[in-house]
Amino acid sequence: MSTPTSTAPPPSTQKLSNGRVISYALGDVANNLSFMMTSLFLMAYMTDIAGLTGAMAGTIYGVTKIWAGISDLIAGQTVDRANTRWGRLRPWLLWGSFPLAAVLVALFSTPASLSPAATIAWILLLDCAFQLCYSFVNIPYGSLSAAMTQSAVDRSRLAGARSIASSITGVVLAIAVAPQFGKDVLANTPEGELRLKFTIVIAIVAAVAVVLYLICFANTRETVQRPPGKVKMSETFKMIGKNQPLLVLCLGAVFLLGAMFTLMAVQMYYARTVLGGAANFIWLQLGNTVGTILIASFVPAITRKLGKRIGYVMCAMVAIVAYLIIANVPGPGADGSRSAALAVAIGAFVIYGIGVGGTNALMFSMQADTVDYGEWKSGTRAEGAAYSILSFVRKVGQGVGGWVGGIVIGMYGYTNDPARLADPEVARSVEQGIRVAAGYVPAGFAVLAALVIFFYPLTAAKHADIVRDLLARRTQASVADADSEVVDINTAGMLVAKRPVITINQQYGAGGIYVGERVAERLGVPFVGSRFTSKELESIDQAAEAEPTMNRWLWDFAHTSNADIDAAVRADAESNTRVVRQNTEEIIDHVKDDGGVILGRDATRVLAYMRGAYHVRLEAPVRVRIDRAAESAGISREVAAQRQSREDRMRNEMSARLMKYDATDPQYYDAVINTGDTSLDDVVDRIVADYRAKYPDLNN
Template identity: 20%
Template sequence: MNEQKKESNTRFGIAWALANGGGYMLIQATVASYIAVFMTDYIGIAAGVASVIMGLASLWDAINDPIMGVIADRTKSRWGRYRPYFLFAPIFFVIVSVLLFLNPKGLSESGKIAWTSIFYVGFGMLNTVCTMPTMAIVPAHVKEFDERNKIFTWGAIATAFSFTIASSYSINISKFFGSWVPMILIYGILMIISYLWLFKVSKERYLIDIDAEKRPISKDIKIIFKHKEIYPVIIIWMLCSLGFGLMFATSVYYVMYYLARPDLISKYMLVLSIGAFISMSVIMPLAIKIFKCGHKALLWSQLLTAICYIILFFFGKNNFTFLCVVSFIATSLSAMENSLINLLLADSIDFIQLKDGVSLNATLSSIKGFAFKCGTTLQSSGILAVLAITGYVAGAIGHQPESAMLGINSLRFLIPAMISLIVVILCIFYPLQKHYAEFEKMKEKMVAM
């Protein structure tokens, strides 16, 4: 690779990392961490109603992912397929995010529900419009494995930093301003600037044209799903989302009820947050450097994570320091799974190009998004289902039945360990690895447009 191309990839990599993990992630992490409490405590919507809003919005969000992927792959403009979205999508995303946190005065209860529903659904849809082209542009700009891995690593570091800042301090920043809106605006301005830079430096060099006029949209989906090699990858995407979600969502229940120490929740969550940051900013780059490909790094990280979880399932309650140390190790190994699966996405894009001679970057990105959101839905509904089945009693600290205690311990450690082991098995038999040599030969023949 000549020096000019290296410099181009470096500029692109930094711009992509800031777009994917900068202002956008600050907004995304704020919504993920605080939208539920904002709906109930700031707007005044009943918890049951808020859960229905979030559930229906998540369902529609998962459904519209493939639709957006197909649209992006078939976009034709003087700026290319994916780059036009970097110009307008972030602006609308920021506007809707601001309106979501506006909390207008004088609305009736039904008005509050309608306002929140409209803009929460709009947030999810515009989130898809932003993320699908953002993920699709990487294989379109860069064809070399090492360069892609480096870019995804930079993105993981930026994401880890922004998520830690937003999830830990957004509520304090909002209190400083006296409102959530100024903070979201600041995050939004950073997002728009980073996407404009990404638009400027990105190139759609390595794409194979889609004959959209002669081929129906349904054929794009059929092309992907006719290959049995793609199915294990989709399952990995879903399981990694499920495992990552359980890691954080069950920890409060575990400390509050299984340990019966609500005073230790903040300390334990801090341990997990630091572990997640270390995972994406330190461990992931080392793992990619050692293993060279995403599925091998995922295999070993999930195997070691499963061992830690099994140990904690049996001995986690014995000593809080021991719990924190082993949980930190497990989180440091496992949290990078959500970034490592982006490397599997790049493999899938290469595979479809190899087998069918067509670039379906955004469609595959949208299928990954759909699988990821299915995992998130399973996580949220699964936790409530297990708690209900095992007889959990809300607020009964120190007085939970034994069945509920087993359920909480299983949700925190045993079920995630099982998920990790399934991912390990899928990675051992990863169906795309046998095509790596063919990918390289294909890329050698590809000429930058």
């Protein structure tokens, strides 16, 4: 009476090859060659090479970043409509990479002969075009990971790989481009030659990006069938109006991103003026990267011990400390050396990476909770709408940050003219303005972000209640869709089984298959085995010793990134929702006619509110489980030990991510049985007797 399982996982859950993961990550290298080029260097280009004032450069930076948010909405409405032999998403990497590269080169190739007004128009229009082209590449690229696999493990690998690639790209780009903004280079290179040299550098960067996009296109595949995107503006605004936690989170995001991008916009000026050389930009970027790597390991612990809201506020306070240190690094020593200032600044940027990395990760985690809240409040689950509005708001924050940074350095009389800087008064004012823009202004923004999130209304307890309520609603909806005469909903809204239903969750080797099959036989109902066998899980990820610790770290590191990852977060959330809905419907389908005994599949959580369902957890000492698994599966104790280590953690990790519950918590079960100190047949007798005693009307 068992349900057969497949001998191999479907293509969408098979382990992705390392080559495919690396190819996907190379796409983000290409993304960040352009995204970081504009985010980190465009402001300095506009003032130091194109000759615009700081205020005008900041205004252009702000306007085009806000336009980038609108471009993301346009791209989100458009890209899923493509349906080619290559898929819905991959073709945009092919179609969009060449226009993106061409516009990027043109943006950084302002002709010297243009008038000031024409220069402003050139940069403004081309930056707007760049942002639009970038959205039409980045949105499908970010969504591609969820279309490549349904495996949570592999999606973690993809997310982590792209973030590692992004961090490395930031450092490499700093090494390649930052020296071009050196004072000596700017002062001693004829203007025409300087502009040509810069165009050549950007052309090389753009050409590399195109090659990497093409590698990503050629070596990735869309294996998960997914419907076209249905994010409607009307749906977005309807959801926003009813979702107070999302509104609070978005307001905090404006200030958080405002802080980050004020610093990013003036970071080159800071490295050159406050620290004494454009090449110091490289060390600052490296310090930031180290900080984000460090915080990734602690995000889960912060969430558990402090909660997301307090964790966010604490990380924001860390960032505030970093900003204040950045503003107050020591001046030159008696010999004119700024080595002490550089050392302090590098340390500050490590702290900065920790602070902003933590707030970024927790912001996206809180965003997922606001999606649950929106569904609970409005009855419609709108990940696309929620993530689209957060993405737009983040771009607004980026624009506000860059605009304020340009305004501030302009107010303090920023100039790169050596003759004017020879005046000590002018030089002091310029340096003070850069310190204010790089440190004090971001600190103020971060304080506002922390204050806003301190009043974030969605507590952990409230979210847990919402998740439980949503689970009951979804299960009832699946029953209604099944149109079953056997599983019903009573007048109180509770699911009612008319044949025995038992769910079994087990530790690896606790005897779940043996017990489940015999309980099913005794009660006269079907037995449904786990979705994945041990061999299938091994085929998904052979690195037992690294899973899930490494994959969890990769996932958390991906969300600490300063890069443009909004589309990927949204796509992953939507993919998880589809998996949960499919699993819920399948479980209801299994029990709707004849009841059943279901092993695993998170059936304990799905059927938590069904009257007539009995939930069992099987446990045993590790030694006993390894011996039992080795004997029953005909494998060595070493292999059984590897599977035990992998599966106990891996299955619990999947339950936490998808169904949002701790499968080891005894509160979810009617009985927690230790199969190590009794025979499995006695366990069968106990479960059958307990079930018949609790539900005597369902025994026939």
